[in-house]
Amino acid sequence: MFVNRCVLRLLVLPLTAVLSAFVLPAGASADGHGDAAIEARWVALGSAAGVLGAKLPPPADAPYDVPGGRAMDFVGGSIFWSEATGAWDVRGTTLEAFLAAGGPAGTLGFPAAAAEPVGTTGAQFQVLTGGHIYSSTTTGAHAVQGAVLAKYLTAGGPGSRLGLPTTEETAVPGGTRTVFEGGQIYRSSTAAVVVVGAILKKYLALGTSAGFLGMPTSDETSAAGGSRFSVFTGGRIYWSSATGAQDVHGAILKRYLAIGETRSYLGLPTTGEYAVSGGRKNRFTGGHIVYRSGQGTVVTGTWRPSVQRVTAAQIPYTYRPGCPLGPAGLRRVMVPYYDWAGVPRHGELITRTSAADDLQRVFKRAFTARFPIRQMRPVDVWKGSDIAAMAADNTSAFNCRKVTGNPYRLSQHSYGNAIDINTVENPYVTSSRVYPTAGRAYLNRSKVRKGMIVGSGPIARGMRAEGWPWGARWARPDYQHFSANGG
């Protein structure tokens, strides 16, 4: 330590001597009150019996000029003074780190306060005009400055997951990195970002900023299902306790984001990207995405239906007191389907309990065949309006309501064993109207287009297998309609 301080003194003394020949260095005291402040600080700390110990032997027993101020060395440390900060002592490994960074002439500037303990950890930190120095017996002393320091403090400082710094800020491809006990802070020209935990471990395994992921651009963020993710210039890493940390990048990531990411049917990645025949693949909790050059990405879901009980509060518009079938006799059947873009989604059908198994089998057949369904939501979304639900090209079953114009007649859908599918592509034709209006474009049934139900297709075949007759057979056909009792 003494050697270092002597080097500092040798370095700065000639410089200050030259400068003082022309102009008094900024902060240097012409009247000697800086020296007085240093002396007062030493005395306040207990003089020779204090933490700084005795003064050094002559000729080193006096303050000397440093850029912007004055300094004086003691057996146990040094005191630095500037007009702006006053006189503060710097000791131990903190002093070593301070001097290694250039002392007051470096970017750390002058100490601005005494060293303070970091909680009860035994560590300490000292505030300087250009940063902080954190030190402990296990981590040593390291300076944290600028944007990294701001991020560190925002993240909670030494009390956070990051803990204490274990390195100085060092250059890496794309920016810098500062290593902490529990994570790392990466700084690029645009941001300083924290990477911690399992995501950091994965990032390190993938080559950090030198790898395909590049520099991180966001802190770890919460996502669906208690998961977390970090964003990098070249991809993302997702983590959950069930799936671990997995990377997603490139075209697969682009598609994953487009379909709703962690909130999509696919859920969280369960693997990183890996090679398959002719392409690349990521697996997810709900399926997988495959990328093949020239073909783009294909999203495939895993068949995962579920059946849940229904409460009246969940169906306030389609169930009301007086309905022949109450919530206890209904089920919320969650069946996967492929939407118009070929993306698997969670469909929600309200059906009578006895119809739940039939419809699961039908929609499994449709799912396997990737039969597209526009949307599958309870009619409550449209406040019970069958007309609005049809116009929205919805697929739905239960809707307890009266037949228009007849308070003594219930709709077939009141019993939860009738279903309308892709209502626009499969319209209902009455003697005078087509429901919905947009369904007119699909009256030519020989011209098969996306979403149309045809006799040889998976929907019609599945319904036939379950014994649900199709309304298409009627003189005034209802191409969207199937029911368990044929009505």
Add this chain to the structure above:
Amino acid sequence: MRLRRHAAPLVLSLTAVLLTGCGQGDREAGPTRTPAALTTPEATVTAPVVPPGSAVTDAATPTTSPGETDAAGLVVPAETAGDLDSRSVPQAPDLGRGWQRYVDPGDVAEGYTGNGSWVRARGAGEVVQAIVPLGCVGLTAPPTLPVPEHALEATYRGPAEAPGVALALDFADKRLASAFLTGVAQIARACTRPSAAVGPGDPLTVVVEPVRLAATTVLDRRREYGVGASEWLWSEVVVQQGARVGLLILASPRSAHEPDLVRLSKRLRATLPR
């Protein structure tokens, strides 16, 4: 599907209480004199009204109308039901000026087909479920109504294309018909106005305003509030005559003159000669 059930003694007792005063005539003019059991204020209907040994319906199962099956496998309802035929329901002129027979073409998407006539048989179990209003605040559990042996429906159109529907129900005996009417009266009492206002975006709520709740006659008016509320004011007449019950419900524009319910009840009763 129909089920035969033997009601519990509790039901018998309840029915007996409910039927107390059934001999009260209802043709007298003036304010209705209703049996005490039918006028309990703020009653919530939860109890069945089915007499022991009577047929009831599986409330969760739709039943088809009796009739022939067409080429597509759909049941085309007959124009008669048991002894009920077009003479068992009010003729259009009985309903007032401007009312005409209406041949309902049916609506297969809604689960029924037309038969080319203004009258058609209804599934006896299905019709019992279907007459219960939807969205009555006090109707936490609809009463289990006796199932008739036969049901015939007639449809009408009135001024401004207002719809009208009549039902003739033929029960095995007078006791069941009376119990049915008692249940209808209970339903009418349960459909009270909600304590809070129903906004236009709220779930559909039906409010029934009883005009007369007597032993063999129920007269009421209905209004709907909330999403999809009918533009019509509905006037309902239900009468029991022996083993038969007649129901008539007519729509009218809310601003129009309301039908004379007492006159309609007399006309309706006249169609139930049995």
